[in-house]
Amino acid sequence: MSEEDSTMTTTTEPVRRGVSPTALPTRLRDLVARRIPWRSLEAPFYTDPDVFALDIEAIFGRSWIFAAAEAEIPEPGDYVTITLGRYSLIVVRDDDEQVRAFHNVCRHRGARLLMEDRGSVGNIVCAYHSWTYGVDGSLRFAESQSADFDASCYGLRHVHVRTVAGLVFLCLAQETPEDFDEVAGIVEDYVGPHDLTHAKVAAQIDLVERCNWKLTMENNRECYHCAGHPELNCSIFPVYGYTPENLPPRLQGDAERLRTATAEAIRTYDALGLPYAAREELDTRTTGYRIEREALDGAGESITVDGAAAVRRLLAGFPTAKLGRLGLHLQPNSWFHFMADHAVAFTALPISPDRTLVRSTWLVHADAVEGEDYDVESLTHVWKATNLQDAGFVERAQLGVSSPAYLPGPYSSTEYQVEAFVNWYIGRLATLPAFSEQVDGLQPAVHGDLTW
Known part of the structure; x- marks a missing residue:
């Protein structure tokens, strides 16, 4: 038996007794169909342990x-461990x-090898034998x-890994999504100029949200609730997801400032050769994504309480701090x-049907000096406040969907990315063999014109 044969993973194993991607109970197939x-999803999608187990195998087990x-791992031997449901990586x-x-499993009798979230090793030694x-x-x-x-024949079981513009992606499946190379090329074109391979971690904060992972992601994919983020609204225009046709009067002033700031930003992007146009395929491909470079409010430099840069030493030696923000969404969880x-990277890692770990990581230039070039509290203030606010919102949502009185409600047109996320999620489940004769191909959400 070759090492490759003995180490590669598969996604066909049952994840709970009676629940596997190839043989699902009728109630789960009907729920998807x-x-x-x-409309928002039915309650079991957010509360049922069998749905959660299916999510780990069929969504997190088959996606990048x-x-x-x-x-986070700058030197040889540096490691981090990641938990996805029952998997430790x-x-x-x-x-x-x-x-x-x-x-993270010993090939002898299965003991967990590394117990810490991060560290550095010369070799990986099982503490058991x-x-x-x-x-x-x-x-x-x-x-x-x-x-x-x-x-x-007994090396550690490998997991597919790819680095893209300084970001590390994993895939548990034996056969990885075929479209990732194309998406990775797009991400590299947009993110590469920020040179994250020469960055360091300035801060990382873990926050456990008391909700299902899909509620975390749905909340992230809309700004319908952004009036509840006063700190964030100092630098990000709160018109995300709106179109000129459905913009409420209270946001007209924000939209006008955005038009002016966008015109100035585009001149800068063109001069520096930075790609900025929105590219979006959230629910029309296996590796759903959205990426766009856009202007910020205030000083227009960073996501801070006044929009001014929080770090004196700029990434990649940029000649100006006034580059707005490059936003990237990737299905299913980042x-x-x-x-x-x-830069700030966010990932939502499912813990249980009603618990999700949200990890926020702030990256700065490798040579930036804390206390001289940046202050950690100023750097992290906006997102620390915003994440806590979001944790409160999604906990309310989890409590609501857990009530016998809950019924799926209609999305606003401003929540088109929520619909796209849910449509992508249902579409991925529908590709499982268990659904091949029951669920036809799903139609992508119809998105409005977001040009201001």
Whole structure:
């Protein structure tokens, strides 16, 4: 048996007794099949343990998942661990400075290898019986084995890993989505100029939201609730998702400032050769995404309380801080903001049907000096406040969908990205063999003209 045969993962294993992507209970197939477009999902999607188990296998197990920034593992032996439902994964930089990923499971009797969220190792040593693995995943030591023991058959089980513009993505599936190369090329074109491969982590904050992961993502995909984010509204125009036709009178002034700021920003982007046009395929491909460079309010430089840059040492040696923000959404669980002075990466990691870990990571130039070039509190203030506000909103949502009185309600036209996320999610479930004869291809959401 080759090492490749012995280490590659598969997504066909049952995740709970009676629940697997290839043989689903009728109630789950019916739940997916009867979803009504432009309405929120039925309660079991947010509360049922079997749906949660299916999400881990069929969504997180078959998609490219943002796991970490390369800056989190700058040196050989540096690692982070990621938890996705029952899976624990290791992301490590090997001795050749390549990023690798493995299941966090000893090949002897299955003990968990690394218990910490992050750290640095020379080798990966199991604390149970001392089986020892290199950071390339190869088994280097296993005491008292038989004469015919072949260590090459017992390396760590590999997980597909890709780095894109300084961001690390994992895929648990044996066969990865075929469209990722194309999406990765688009992301590289837009994000590459920020040179995150020469960045460092200035701060990272984990927040457990008391809700299903889909409620976290739905909340992220709309600004219908943004009146509840006063700190964020200092720099981000609160017209996200609106069109000139459905813009309420209270936001007319914001829209006019955005038009003026956009015209100025485009002149700067053109002069620097930075791509900025919106590109969006949220629910029309396997690797759904949206990316756009756009103006910021206030000083127009960063997501801070006044819109001014929070870091004196700019990323990539940009000649100006006034580059607005580059926003990126990736299905199923991540979103990003890239500015001239720093970047923020967010990932939503499902813990249980009603708990989600939201990890926020702030990246700055590798040579920026804390206390001289930036202050961590000023850098993180807006998103710390916004994340806590969002945690309150989604907890309310979880409590509501858990009530017997809950019925799916209609999305506003401003929530088109929520519809696109849910449509993508249902569409991915519908591609499972268990649905092949029951759910036809779903239609993408109809999006409005977002030109201001």
